[in-house]
Amino acid sequence: MSATRMLDGKVVVVTGAGGGIGRDIALSAAAHGAMVVVNDIGAGLDGKGQDEGPAACVVQEIRSAGGEAVASLDSVADAEGAGRIVQVARDAFGRLDGIVNNAGILRDAFFHKMSDEEWDKVLKVHLYGSFNISRAAAPLFKEQQSGSLVHMTSTSGLIGNRAQANYSAAKLGIVGLSKSIALDMERFGVRSNCIAPFAWSRMISSIKVDTPEQEARVARLQQMTPAKVAPLAVYLLSDRASDVSGQIFSVRNNEIFLFSQPRPVRSVQRDDGWTPERIADHAMPALAASFHRLDVSSDVFTWDPV
Template sequence: MADIRFDGKVVIVTGAGGGLGRQHALEFARRGAKVVVNDLGGSMDGSGGSSEAAQKVVEEIKAFGGEAIANGSSVTDDAGVALMVKQAMDTWGRIDILVANAGILRDKSFSKMTIEDFELVLNVHLMGTVKPVKAVWEIMKAQNYGRIIVTTSSSGLYGNFGQSNYGAAKLGIIGFMNTIKLEGQKNNVHINAISPVAATRMTENLMPPAMLEKLKPEYVTPGVVYLASEEAPTGAILAAGAGVFALARIYETDGVHLGEKGLSAEEVRDSWAKISDEAGQQAYFQGGEQGGKIFRKLSEG
């Protein structure tokens, strides 16, 4: 099969001044894309800001003959997001791909976490995904083409001590994706999620050096590139790290119809083995399938 190429396509990568985002931006450029390198240039906890990091990545891209421009907007700032999109449209006249990668950490146990810590992380990760997607949505629909990659995490899918704020935001992104994947289908706008395990500024203090060496960001990027391609699925959650790729899904068991007569909490308790039986479980593509299952069980009962 032919190589995946992005000649003539325009890509926006948020949080692309370093780590995963930088690798994504470089690889898209190597494959022919014109790239908007967005990075606020703040510290890991979201404070400060400078467009210097984004400009350095632009210079790297230009050094091997690629096309790129830098943008220092915050993904939480409406005017900044609008400027980022305007820069892309004014420069190249279209936007084909958005990789929503920007993020921060404020890890603490829930007992020690302030509401400010929670809201800030939720705002950067969740609304910092929603706002850029909203800004490019009508452009992609009008083109009848778009590829959006959002960034989730195992902390959201499965949980991680000290990351209730981060986990809530990262699973919220999946809920967002699961609806707009349906709304974008008729206009060939696909949205998928990457769940990376990588050695970045956000993880360097969490793992030993030997492990970090195996978790280079460039081992995640091939998954992102595929999810941005014309052949990409929609609504997929791709876990990626150290060259390992897997599909994450939310499954629902077939369940049991207990009936209405005499229904009680005790009956739910006593039927728990049947309710939780994994035989026949399914991963649904849309919420209506759950309702369909319930009505099927009702008719069978």
């Protein structure tokens, strides 16, 4: 176990913790003193099926290293299931101090070809799931006047990627959710932050690779391990981050980024108001220099990870 115990005495739920980023966060949280609820339904990347094996294996890893952990197989996409995940923490350890909303699935498709099911399933797990478990924990956090929520967002939502309308919408929605939680729960000592992780995982391995640009993006991701994301998550769960809330971070190998948040960048004004023609002739030409390009994530992160 680590000599640095930033989470001693704390109880943490990590969703989607049976593998990838969630597993590394669960292991790191336990190594830093937390009692961990390892939540994972053990489903395939399409969200189908259920297997207790992944969560049980991570629990065993934590216990073998001298930590404390229990498994949870409930789905965050179901509000009642999210309530049971929170109850597992209370039953096993008597309290709950932090949640990492990491569970996710992918159903990639171009927007104009995306089915209702592909849209619904991804939003249910990512966005609804983050809302469900955060809301289930809110009364406990309010009562104890403390708590930390760490949500996994993505540059697919913050910047953009092709063939991921469902995933991008969910991940950007999580940013809005996190900010609202931070604002609404601030007076109760509850914090909420986002991490956009760059890391190779089972879920990311299903990304469509049908262009040289996508091949280059995947090649870069394969160099980045989930373990690189865990330290920031542990920090945000700890009391050392008591003044950090409503922020969007990213981890890219050994780099940590703080993301900007939408604010006005330029304005135009006419005392006598605007007509569509005036907008076309004057407003848009004046604003065009500040337009954002149709970037994808790889257009922004063009350098190799260090």
